[in-house]
Amino acid sequence: MSKYWNERIHKLEPYIPGEQPKDKRYVKLNTNENPYPPSPKVLQAIRNAADDQLRLYPDPNTDDLRATLAEVTGLTSEHIFVGNGSDEVLAFSFMSFFSPDRPVMFADITYSFYKVYANLCSLEANIIPLDDEFKIPVDAFCKPNGGIVIPNPNAPTGRDISLSSIRKVLDANLDSVVIIDEAYVNFGAESVVPLIKEYPNLLVVQTLSKYSSLAGIRVGFALGNPELIDGLNRLKNSINSYTIDRLALAGAKAAIEDDAYYQQVADKIITTRQKTTKILHELGFNIVPSHANFIFITHPSFNAETLFYNLKEKGILVRYFNQARISNYLRVSIGTDEEMNQFVEAIKEIIKV
Amino acid sequence: MSKYWNERIHKLEPYIPGEQPKDKRYVKLNTNENPYPPSPKVLQAIRNAADDQLRLYPDPNTDDLRATLAEVTGLTSEHIFVGNGSDEVLAFSFMSFFSPDRPVMFADITYSFYKVYANLCSLEANIIPLDDEFKIPVDAFCKPNGGIVIPNPNAPTGRDISLSSIRKVLDANLDSVVIIDEAYVNFGAESVVPLIKEYPNLLVVQTLSKYSSLAGIRVGFALGNPELIDGLNRLKNSINSYTIDRLALAGAKAAIEDDAYYQQVADKIITTRQKTTKILHELGFNIVPSHANFIFITHPSFNAETLFYNLKEKGILVRYFNQARISNYLRVSIGTDEEMNQFVEAIKEIIKV
Numbered sequence: 001m002s003k004y005w006n007e008r009i010h011k012l013e014p015y016i017p018g019e020q021p022k023d024k025r026y027v028k029l030n031t032n033e034n035p036y037p038p039s040p041k042v043l044q045a046i047r048n049a050a051d052d053q054l055r056l057y058p059d060p061n062t063d064d065l066r067a068t069l070a071e072v073t074g075l076t077s078e079h080i081f082v083g084n085g086s087d088e089v090l091a092f093s094f095m096s097f098f099s100p101d102r103p104v105m106f107a108d109i110t111y112s113f114y115k116v117y118a119n120l121c122s123l124e125a126n127i128i129p130l131d132d133e134f135k136i137p138v139d140a141f142c143k144p145n146g147g148i149v150i151p152n153p154n155a156p157t158g159r160d161i162s163l164s165s166i167r168k169v170l171d172a173n174l175d176s177v178v179i180i181d182e183a184y185v186n187f188g189a190e191s192v193v194p195l196i197k198e199y200p201n202l203l204v205v206q207t208l209s210k211y212s213s214l215a216g217i218r219v220g221f222a223l224g225n226p227e228l229i230d231g232l233n234r235l236k237n238s239i240n241s242y243t244i245d246r247l248a249l250a251g252a253k254a255a256i257e258d259d260a261y262y263q264q265v266a267d268k269i270i271t272t273r274q275k276t277t278k279i280l281h282e283l284g285f286n287i288v289p290s291h292a293n294f295i296f297i298t299h300p301s302f303n304a305e306t307l308f309y310n311l312k313e314k315g316i317l318v319r320y321f322n323q324a325r326i327s328n329y330l331r332v333s334i335g336t337d338e339e340m341n342q343f344v345e346a347i348k349e350i351i352k353v
Numbered sequence: 354m355s356k357y358w359n360e361r362i363h364k365l366e367p368y369i370p371g372e373q374p375k376d377k378r379y380v381k382l383n384t385n386e387n388p389y390p391p392s393p394k395v396l397q398a399i400r401n402a403a404d405d406q407l408r409l410y411p412d413p414n415t416d417d418l419r420a421t422l423a424e425v426t427g428l429t430s431e432h433i434f435v436g437n438g439s440d441e442v443l444a445f446s447f448m449s450f451f452s453p454d455r456p457v458m459f460a461d462i463t464y465s466f467y468k469v470y471a472n473l474c475s476l477e478a479n480i481i482p483l484d485d486e487f488k489i490p491v492d493a494f495c496k497p498n499g500g501i502v503i504p505n506p507n508a509p510t511g512r513d514i515s516l517s518s519i520r521k522v523l524d525a526n527l528d529s530v531v532i533i534d535e536a537y538v539n540f541g542a543e544s545v546v547p548l549i550k551e552y553p554n555l556l557v558v559q560t561l562s563k564y565s566s567l568a569g570i571r572v573g574f575a576l577g578n579p580e581l582i583d584g585l586n587r588l589k590n591s592i593n594s595y596t597i598d599r600l601a602l603a604g605a606k607a608a609i610e611d612d613a614y615y616q617q618v619a620d621k622i623i624t625t626r627q628k629t630t631k632i633l634h635e636l637g638f639n640i641v642p643s644h645a646n647f648i649f650i651t652h653p654s655f656n657a658e659t660l661f662y663n664l665k666e667k668g669i670l671v672r673y674f675n676q677a678r679i680s681n682y683l684r685v686s687i688g689t690d691e692e693m694n695q696f697v698e699a700i701k702e703i704i705k706v
Contacts, residue, residue, distance in 0.1 A: 015594060
């Protein structure tokens with residue numbers, strides 16, 4: 001608290017990201033990072049960009065990167081906004097499209113930053129409970145609202161949502177913006193990017209942090225009709241003209257161009273997810289069906305919070321949310337096969353199987 | 354315009370940055386970039402950071418970089434906030450400390466982004482006219498207000514403001530935050546960082562974009578009392594936990610550590626500024642005394658806008674502001690000696706001396 005803070009700052013409830021521990025080396029399965037390195041072409045592109053040109057501002061309009069994205073998505077550059085990570089893109093979207101006069105809608109169990117953004121923008125939230133299997137109740141999202149945000153697949157559950165369900169939400173909300181947060185879409189869910197030309201109210205948000213192994217360079221996108229993209233640009237250009245640095249621009253472009261590499265990586269992660277799921281099932285865990293690079297698990301006989309601390313003692317970090325309905329669950333990022341073996345062995349020791 | 358934009362977006366008046374032309378190679382003296390490359394140690398640090406670790410999120414708290422900054426400034430890490438360029442830091446500061454119930458104060462001729470931020474935050478602006486020599490009228494800033502922002506040296510004039518004048522403004526405004534924007538301070542003005550421990554209402558904003566030749570990596574700082582820094586962190590963590598990427602963190606740290614290199618570069622720029630000033634004076638220009646890496650010039654017999662276009666035709670980009678009181682001025686960034694010779698030769702041809 002400070003007399004120098006204005007009212008906005010006093011009432012904020014900031015997001016708390018997953019730990020980035022410095023005390024020792026952990027098997028880090030807590031922030032859904034990709035366990036495999038970025039494409040070698042990405043690293044080379046960044047090294048090449050580390051030259052005297054860094055004295056110059058980057059392109060404020062990220063034209064080159066947007067052209068590359070346009071090519072792979074089948075959209076035009078006018079459909080694309082680039083931000084400093086998808087969190088910034090989401091924050092800007094809340095600030096641009098959602099109105100204080102009608103409540104915004106999101107699920108009770110979902111990415112917890114949405115609530116932070118709603119609070120930041122002084123928006124009332126109509127929080128929609130997921131059903132008992134953590135599925136999105138589509139009908140509940142078809143009521144009047146000031147904006148909707150749904151991740152596909154959802155986090156921290158990993159459950160995906162079908163194209164036809166999203167279509168239903170879009171059809172019912174032609175006057176408000178529906179954000180589909182596709183941070184994890186490339187691990188087995190279906191993207192709604194092909195619906196963008198059909199639905200002016202659809203904004204798809206993606207990131208390089210997960211699928212592209214580039215959490216460290218902070219690049220996210222919004223894909224949507226040019227009016228929405230214009231709105232985001234108006235906001236960005238009222239805050240910071242140059243949000244994406246030259247190194248991130250170079251790395252991002254190389255990542256988009258080397259999808260073959262990343263598709264292989266995603267396939268490995270999906271295989272590891274399936275193997276891990278099978279083993280945990282045999283150990284008595286219930287696992288929410290996942291289309292993401294993490295799994296959401298619970299055990300009928302073992303307390304999740306205790307498991308979390310026991311795992312941490314053994315040098316394995318996962319994510320625990322002390323929150324209604326999911327306080328007996330753990331979210332476990334999918335690491336390499338070796339990391340998941342370590343995780344499984346630790347679990348076995350803890351539950352003494 | 355779009356029915357999907359909320360009221361905030363409709364009323365924005367975004368900033369328009371200086372051209373980053375792609376049509377041909379210009380002598381680029383229009384966005385106050387440093388004409389000399391970053392320290393070789395910076396480039397090496399960035400190349401070293403372009404490794405497999407990019408798959409991981411950066412440190413959201415930028416601890417390592419803040420520790421380095423604390424060392425060189427004589428402050429503690431708690432006095433330091435790191436943002437994605439000083440523009441983001443300034444925007445966050447407006448959003449955190451300035452209140453809609455009292456007008457914020459800044460000069461009529463100053464960095465034009467301040468007006469954009471005021472508009473973004475729905476703040477009334479009490480715009481203070483500079484005197485006829487473009488000096489800050491200190492007394493005018495000693496009246497009740499909801500916040501103050503003053504660049505030292507000012508842009509686009511280049512004029513500095515004395516420590517004692519800033520002290521007077523700080524003393525008269527103990528209940529509101531006074532931002533001193535020191536983007537250009539290292540080219541000959543005096544920093545007020547030593548006043549931070551004395552004045553809880555002082556926030557100093559700095560950047561690596563000018564002095565450190567790193568406009569391309571987007572790093573800026575706020576230095577101030579820990580309550581102010583807390584406020585900025587609350588806002589940042591309600592928008593985007595990870596604003597500074599791993600490459601920028603590595604480069605920034607190396608830049609702060611290699612001040613010897615940058616001091617030499619600044620000395621060269623100051624010498625070139627003095628030489629250029631002398632020549633332009635001989636050509637009949639009036640030059641506002643500059644403590645920055647740019648000069649603000651006017652000629653009694655030649656129209657500035659025409660000069661701007663004539664220079665552009667000759668491949669030389671400078672900045673022209675079509676704005677009351679300064680519409681017959683040009684802002685010219687200080688380039689290398691060779692670039693300034695090209696500029697002077699072009700001017701001579703245009704005015705036919």
